[in-house]
Amino acid sequence: MYKGVSVSLFNLVLSFSDALDLASPELAQHQIRTAYIAMELAKEAGMNKDDIENLVVAALVHDIGALTPEEKINLHQADTVETEAHCVLGEHLLQNVPVFIPAAKIVRLHHHKWLDWAPSVEMPLTAQAQILSLADIVERSINRSKYILHQINTIINMVTPLADKEIQSGLIDNLKDLSKREDFWLTIVSPRLYSLLMHEASSRGIVLDMADLRDVSEVFRNLIDFRSRFTATHSAGVSTSGALIARYFGLTLYEIQLMEITGNLHDLGKLIVPNSILEKQDKLTAEEFSVMKQHSYFTYVVLSTVRGLEEIAESAAFHHEKLDGSGYPFHLTYRKLNMLSRILGVADIFTALLEDRPYRAGMQMTEAMGIIKDMAEKGALDMKVVNVLEENLDDIADETKRRQAYVREYYEKVFRPA
Numbered sequence: 001m002y003k004g005v006s007v008s009l010f011n012l013v014l015s016f017s018d019a020l021d022l023a024s025p026e027l028a029q030h031q032i033r034t035a036y037i038a039m040e041l042a043k044e045a046g047m048n049k050d051d052i053e054n055l056v057v058a059a060l061v062h063d064i065g066a067l068t069p070e071e072k073i074n075l076h077q078a079d080t081v082e083t084e085a086h087c088v089l090g091e092h093l094l095q096n097v098p099v100f101i102p103a104a105k106i107v108r109l110h111h112h113k114w115l116d117w118a119p120s121v122e123m124p125l126t127a128q129a130q131i132l133s134l135a136d137i138v139e140r141s142i143n144r145s146k147y148i149l150h151q152i153n154t155i156i157n158m159v160t161p162l163a164d165k166e167i168q169s170g171l172i173d174n175l176k177d178l179s180k181r182e183d184f185w186l187t188i189v190s191p192r193l194y195s196l197l198m199h200e201a202s203s204r205g206i207v208l209d210m211a212d213l214r215d216v217s218e219v220f221r222n223l224i225d226f227r228s229r230f231t232a233t234h235s236a237g238v239s240t241s242g243a244l245i246a247r248y249f250g251l252t253l254y255e256i257q258l259m260e261i262t263g264n265l266h267d268l269g270k271l272i273v274p275n276s277i278l279e280k281q282d283k284l285t286a287e288e289f290s291v292m293k294q295h296s297y298f299t300y301v302v303l304s305t306v307r308g309l310e311e312i313a314e315s316a317a318f319h320h321e322k323l324d325g326s327g328y329p330f331h332l333t334y335r336k337l338n339m340l341s342r343i344l345g346v347a348d349i350f351t352a353l354l355e356d357r358p359y360r361a362g363m364q365m366t367e368a369m370g371i372i373k374d375m376a377e378k379g380a381l382d383m384k385v386v387n388v389l390e391e392n393l394d395d396i397a398d399e400t401k402r403r404q405a406y407v408r409e410y411y412e413k414v415f416r417p418a
């Protein structure tokens with residue numbers, strides 16, 4: 001029987017949303033809270049269930065186009081800051097996946113002012129984008145160091161003048177009605193908000209199969225990699241070379257497909273590493289390196305909370321582990337490292353050595369292979385995996401370069417205009 005995967009879209013988006021907000025403690029749960037506020041406003045406005053679910057998905061990833069933690073913090077703090085760019089990039093990232101298309105349109109318009117809406121704009125998009133806009137403003141105006149119920153009047157007074165300028169006035173009335181309920185405010189700041197949304201918001205229960213999951217993994221791959229030109233095609237390279245090694249190794253189609261997705265997601269936890277460290281010109285200090293070291297741990301935290309992704313979570317998070325226990329952060333040894341994580345470990349180093357880094361140029365193939373073989377001889381990497389790589393080097397290297405060139409073209413065109 002063919003083995004596949006089945007993952008709840010909603011569970012996945014919720015966990016990934018959490019990851020996007022790990023960038024800074026002041027942003028923690030920004031998108032999840034915004035999604036809850038938007039959901040309650042939409043119910044109050046009488047929106048139907050399907051439109052609410054699309055709105056909640058959009059809200060959970062609405063700032064996905066702000067690629068760096070620095071940019072996210074800026075958007076969170078200032079009202080005058082330029083907001084168009086992250087809306088455009090957010091739509092670009094999301095529209096490549098069929099299940100995200102309704103959310104992509106809402107994200108594109110989440111800072112669009114009511115005054116600027118053309119009357120021709122389709123419903124329910126107008127309502128969804130306006131609700132998201134209001135929910136985002138409300139969430140950002142919450143003072144995290146004060147008790148929430150003491151802030152209700154301040155928040156309402158701040159939002160009221162926006163009526164019919166930034167936000168359609170009916171929605172402000174909806175907010176005023178909602179704000180009489182203490183439970184609305186208390187839930188926004190509840191540490192249990194994740195599970196609450198998990199149970200409440202998904203009416204359709206959309207399930208992703210292997211092909212959908214691959215598409216979604218590419219969105220997050222781009223998001224992770226496009227933060228820096230140095231890493232712009234890194235995960236694409238790891239995914240391609242890892243899947244090819246798996247194929248030459250004789251693994252099953254199911255495992256090869258898992259490898260492809262795992263390669264795309266292995267550095268997910270890097271979303272919390274600031275660009276000042278990611279793009280540093282010199283060698284990282286011990287302190288900076290310990291910040292960097294969190295990334296594979298956070299890859300684990302995020303992926304392992306999605307039911308159905310357990311295998312991917314383990315292989316992805318173990319990509320800096322070494323067979324002799326000298327890796328991080330779990331210090332596993334060969335007994336615990338399965339074939340997928342061993343292949344991923346080799347594919348990651350292989351890809352990285354050939355890429356430019358801020359502090360060095362990409363290596364030549366012979367030099368890179370020398371380093372990899374040396375690591376295998378010392379017992380850090382799996383020699384069998386390294387042999388398969390070496391025996392099929394031309395094919396693996398060509399295909400990986402081709403794939404990386406394709407992704408780089410997209411990156412240069414859309415994300416890094418000259």
Ligand SMILES: [Fe+2]
Nearest residue numbers: 062063075110
């Ligand atoms: Fe935004």
Ligand SMILES: [Fe+2]
Nearest residue numbers: 030062063136
């Ligand atoms: Fe936001």
Ligand SMILES: [Fe+2]
Nearest residue numbers: 266267296319
């Ligand atoms: Fe990594």
